[in-house]
Amino acid sequence: MDKQSRWAQLRPYMMIAPAMAGILAFVIYPILYLIYLSFFKYNLMNKDKSKFIGLDNFTQIFTRADFYKALSNTMIYTASVVLLTMFISLLIAVWLNKKSKINVIVQAGIFTPHIISIVSISLVWLWLMEPNLGFLNYVLKTLGLPPSQWLQSSKTALLSVIIVSVWQGIGYYVLIIVAALQSISPSIYEAAALDNASKWKVFYKITLPIISPQLFFILVIMTIGSFKVFDTVQVMTGGGPNNATNTIVYYIYGFRTTNIGYSAATGVVLMAIIGLLTFVYFRLLSKKVHYQ
Amino acid sequence: MKKNKVTLLLVLTMIISLLAGCAGANNGSNTNSGTNSGSANTPEADEQPAKGGKTTVQFWHSLGGKNGEYMDALIKTFNETHSDIEVVGTFQGNYDETVTKLQQAVAANTAPDVSMLERAYVQMFADSEVLEDLTPFLESSSLSADDFTAGLMGHSTFNDKLVSLPLNRSTPILHVNKSMLDEKGLAVPTTWEEMNQVANALVIQENGEFKRYGFTMPYDTWYPIAMISQAGGKFFNDDNTSIGFADNGVGEKVFNQLKKLQSTGALYYPPAQDSGNITNQMFVEGKVAMMYQSTGSIGGLTEAVDFDYVTAFLPKDEVFANPTGGANVAMMSGSKNKEAAWEFIRWMETDPQGGLQFILKSGYLPFTNKMVESAEIKALWEKEPNRKVAYDQLQYAVDTNKAVAWPEVMHEFFSAIEAIMYDSKDVKSTLDTFKKEADRILAQ
Numbered sequence: 001m002d003k004q005s006r007w008a009q010l011r012p013y014m015m016i017a018p019a020m021a022g023i024l025a026f027v028i029y030p031i032l033y034l035i036y037l038s039f040f041k042y043n044l045m046n047k048d049k050s051k052f053i054g055l056d057n058f059t060q061i062f063t064r065a066d067f068y069k070a071l072s073n074t075m076i077y078t079a080s081v082v083l084l085t086m087f088i089s090l091l092i093a094v095w096l097n098k099k100s101k102i103n104v105i106v107q108a109g110i111f112t113p114h115i116i117s118i119v120s121i122s123l124v125w126l127w128l129m130e131p132n133l134g135f136l137n138y139v140l141k142t143l144g145l146p147p148s149q150w151l152q153s154s155k156t157a158l159l160s161v162i163i164v165s166v167w168q169g170i171g172y173y174v175l176i177i178v179a180a181l182q183s184i185s186p187s188i189y190e191a192a193a194l195d196n197a198s199k200w201k202v203f204y205k206i207t208l209p210i211i212s213p214q215l216f217f218i219l220v221i222m223t224i225g226s227f228k229v230f231d232t233v234q235v236m237t238g239g240g241p242n243n244a245t246n247t248i249v250y251y252i253y254g255f256r257t258t259n260i261g262y263s264a265a266t267g268v269v270l271m272a273i274i275g276l277l278t279f280v281y282f283r284l285l286s287k288k289v290h291y292q
Numbered sequence: 293m294k295k296n297k298v299t300l301l302l303v304l305t306m307i308i309s310l311l312a313g314c315a316g317a318n319n320g321s322n323t324n325s326g327t328n329s330g331s332a333n334t335p336e337a338d339e340q341p342a343k344g345g346k347t348t349v350q351f352w353h354s355l356g357g358k359n360g361e362y363m364d365a366l367i368k369t370f371n372e373t374h375s376d377i378e379v380v381g382t383f384q385g386n387y388d389e390t391v392t393k394l395q396q397a398v399a400a401n402t403a404p405d406v407s408m409l410e411r412a413y414v415q416m417f418a419d420s421e422v423l424e425d426l427t428p429f430l431e432s433s434s435l436s437a438d439d440f441t442a443g444l445m446g447h448s449t450f451n452d453k454l455v456s457l458p459l460n461r462s463t464p465i466l467h468v469n470k471s472m473l474d475e476k477g478l479a480v481p482t483t484w485e486e487m488n489q490v491a492n493a494l495v496i497q498e499n500g501e502f503k504r505y506g507f508t509m510p511y512d513t514w515y516p517i518a519m520i521s522q523a524g525g526k527f528f529n530d531d532n533t534s535i536g537f538a539d540n541g542v543g544e545k546v547f548n549q550l551k552k553l554q555s556t557g558a559l560y561y562p563p564a565q566d567s568g569n570i571t572n573q574m575f576v577e578g579k580v581a582m583m584y585q586s587t588g589s590i591g592g593l594t595e596a597v598d599f600d601y602v603t604a605f606l607p608k609d610e611v612f613a614n615p616t617g618g619a620n621v622a623m624m625s626g627s628k629n630k631e632a633a634w635e636f637i638r639w640m641e642t643d644p645q646g647g648l649q650f651i652l653k654s655g656y657l658p659f660t661n662k663m664v665e666s667a668e669i670k671a672l673w674e675k676e677p678n679r680k681v682a683y684d685q686l687q688y689a690v691d692t693n694k695a696v697a698w699p700e701v702m703h704e705f706f707s708a709i710e711a712i713m714y715d716s717k718d719v720k721s722t723l724d725t726f727k728k729e730a731d732r733i734l735a736q
Contacts, residue, residue, distance in 0.1 A: 046421055
């Protein structure tokens with residue numbers, strides 16, 4: 001029956017059609033429209049006044065000093081946040097791995113920042129870091145250390161934002177790593193103990209490879225997430241002082257009312273960078289990741 | 293096989309009913325738009341003449357807090373006195389947020405009939421041809437542009453069209469802690485030179501830390517622009533092809549003056565975030581003796597301070613000069629209820645029960661000649677001379693940042709201000725970079 005076999009062929013497509021319709025409407029179409037916008041000096045309110053300017057937006061992006069400033073800020077931010085969060089989360093997770101009452105409480109405590117709105121967190125840290133009346137400088141002064149200008153100096157502002165992001169992110173990643181650690185079968189450790197393997201060796205040769213899929217997952221999502229940092233910057237510094245904390249997404253946001261074509265072009269550049277990064281990760285690291 | 297088709301049919305029906313459900317929900321949310329909540333109302337749904345042939349006029353504004361309450365009261369009075377028009381006021385966030393929303397609403401054909409518009413954005417909207425020319429409406433109500441306070445009309449016309457009228461307007465002014473100056477036997481400065489001496493004389497420094505600064509100003513383009521025009525420069529040159537303060541050395545003079553004051557503690561330049569509140573707070577607490585700040589803060593400061601508080605003109609260099617600020621009101625050309633919208637604007641601008649009450653309560657500047665001459669304003673000025681100073685200063689009002697591309701240039705100007713004020717970058721080279729960017733934007 002010809003009719004029936006054609007239906008059999010069509011059926012899977014029909015089944016995924018609703019989901020694909022959603023993806024087309026809310027993912028593919030916006031991306032294509034973004035690329036379309038990036039070739040225009042676009043007038044949102046009056047389309048007749050939009051001007052096609054070809055690649056001008058892109059030439060402008062790559063010749064402007066503030067774009068490179070935003071790009072390098074974003075890179076420094078991403079690298080620091082990813083490395084620090086990974087390292088500290090792993091350390092805490094290994095420490096909290098043993099199940100005891102204290103550990104459960106500590107783990108809940110560390111996780112708490114994750115369930116609080118990042119805006120509230122940013123505001124609280126904004127007060128803590130106030131140079132004259134803030135708590136952090138008070139502590140520094142009592143300890144006899146020189147106070148810092150924190151968010152108000154272009155030298156320390158980016159570092160301050162990084163501290164807040166790391167502090168907020170750790171809890172969530174500790175949770176993932178602890179879950180991964182506890183899924184390791186005890187028999188492997190028992191075998192290692194029989195062989196008199198040192199603690200470091202057990203960690204390096206057994207624990208790390210087994211939890212590597214989770215670590216890889218964290219690495220990828222955290223890199224992408226950090227590249228798109230926005231809320232902390234918006235609340236705490238507004239990109240300042242003097243662009244010291246201006247990141248790419250905030251840079252895009254800065255042109256929202258005045259030049260949406262330029263914003264769109266920067267968005268396309270950001271998409272390309274993140275795509276490239278993810279691709280590199282998968283090529284380089286997927287071989288080192290141990291899937292059971 | 294049959295079964296499959298049935299399933300498919302079922303799925304399809306479900307999808308369709310889901311979609312219909314979405315649409316239904318939308319209509320539902322529009323029916324309660326009569327309340328002044330922050331929700332985004334789609335005006336179209338309200339445009340059908342609802343109950344008893346009432347015309348609904350959507351009005352977006354940017355007034356929160358106390359001023360928002362005063363605006364709500366104004367709208368309420370309007371609705372009570374007009375049986376055929378219902379104005380729905382919606383708070384849309386601060387000026388910039390309102391502008392962003394308005395841009396998107398125009399693009400999506402859901403713009404309100406009337407909107408408040410920060411004056412510096414008026415040109416940008418007018419250039420996109422989305423603002424209605426109000427001249428015929430004014431004529432039909434036998435009014436003219438001359439009925440409004442001249443100093444506040446700087447941003448109202450575009451290509452000989454009257455596209456907006458002043459509403460909640462303000463101007464920067466010098467706020468002075470008179471008690472502090474009297475203590476040291478100092479007079480309120482009227483020139484930059486006197487400002488240098490007075491501000492420096494007021495500084496208190498202990499162990500390398502400043503306990504008191506001479507004066508301060510919020511992080512904004514407003515105050516440097518004021519100083520540029522005081523020093524005889526213009527922000528944009530006359531034909532809007534370049535900036536008007538680079539080649540004549542005015543820009544350098546302004547920023548060198550600021551840097552010199554900043555280096556001795558005579559000027560405290562606040563961090564960008566929340567700078568307005570920070571400076572107000574410092575002024576109230578006596579940590580700074582003088583402040584450049586909007587006339588909009590007079591009301592709040594009068595209530596908060598416990599010292600002798602006076603206002604004065606911004607000190608002059610070559611001349612007295614000050615820009616204006618605040619927002620205008622404009623009619624969107626996409627509106628389908630222009631007559632009703634105009635009636636609201638006319639009433640708000642000229643009726644003694646309308647704008648005048650709002651101005652009396654909020655402390656914004658009176659914007660029509662009738663208002664200025666009214667007994668109520670006279671009585672208020674008698675009681676609070678600080679507010680009269682603000683109005684009197686309007687004789688020197690000059691707005692030189694009037695260009696379609698101003699919002700984009702402003703972005704670059706902020707970068708220059710930050711580089712100079714926060715990172716002490718070389719004034720001349722920073723201004724050169726800024727000029728280059730501004731020229732490029734203006735040439736587009």
